[in-house]
Amino acid sequence: MSRLFSDWSTKHHFRKQSPVCFKVEIFRSRLVYHGILTIFRSTMCNEDLISVDYEIFGRVQGVFFRKYTQAEGKKLGLVGWVQNTSAGTVQGQLQGPCSKVKEMKEWLKSTGSPKSHITKAEFNNEKTVDRLEHSSFNIVK
Numbered sequence: 001m002s003r004l005f006s007d008w009s010t011k012h013h014f015r016k017q018s019p020v021c022f023k024v025e026i027f028r029s030r031l032v033y034h035g036i037l038t039i040f041r042s043t044m045c046n047e048d049l050i051s052v053d054y055e056i057f058g059r060v061q062g063v064f065f066r067k068y069t070q071a072e073g074k075k076l077g078l079v080g081w082v083q084n085t086s087a088g089t090v091q092g093q094l095q096g097p098c099s100k101v102k103e104m105k106e107w108l109k110s111t112g113s114p115k116s117h118i119t120k121a122e123f124n125n126e127k128t129v130d131r132l133e134h135s136s137f138n139i140v141k
Contacts, residue, residue, distance in 0.1 A: 047097045051133070052126040055091040056108055058119035065090050066139045068113035073137040076100045083140035092140075095132050 056065070061084050069082045069092070078100055082092035094101050109121040 047099065048128045049096065049130070049132060050098050050101050050126060051093060051095045051129045052101060052105070053091070053093050053124045054105070054108060055085075055089050055122045055124075056112070056118060057089050057121070059115075059117040060090045060112065061088055063113050063115040065113045065116050068116075069108070070137050070139050072107050072111075073104060076104055078104055079132050079134040079137055081134065081138045081140050093134075095129065095134060 066082045066084065069090070073080060073082075073094065076096070078094050078096035080093040080095050082090060085091055094104055096104075105121070105123055109118065112118050
């Protein structure tokens with residue numbers, strides 16, 4: 001008889017340790033442990049808080065892009081800001097858990113507001129942060 005156990009929990013996750021899986025077998029009335037280190041973390045994406053700057057190109061002004069960006073950010077529990085630029089783009093900053101920021105980046109690249117047409121999305125200065133620098137998601141005018 002053998003069983004597979006996983007020593008993976010939130011405490012390991014937040015301490016940035018990789019999960020350890022091991023197999024336990026009963027062999028001649030003794031427990032035998034077989035250990036396997038399993039690494040399945042992607043680059044900079046556990047539930048660390050991250051910050052990323054963005055700029056979106058295309059038809060993104062005059063189509064409620066900032067309003068939809070703010071709503072999507074709030075829905076995902078992110079904080080940050082969004083504003084129009086004089087160059088006709090939209091720029092801003094996102095902060096929150098890595099998985100949610102990743103979702104928002106995908107939304108900014110491919111969805112946007114219903115009447116927008118996104119041609120390019122740039123993301124810069126992605127970094128982990130110890131705490132959120134904003135308290136909400138604001139539209140900067």
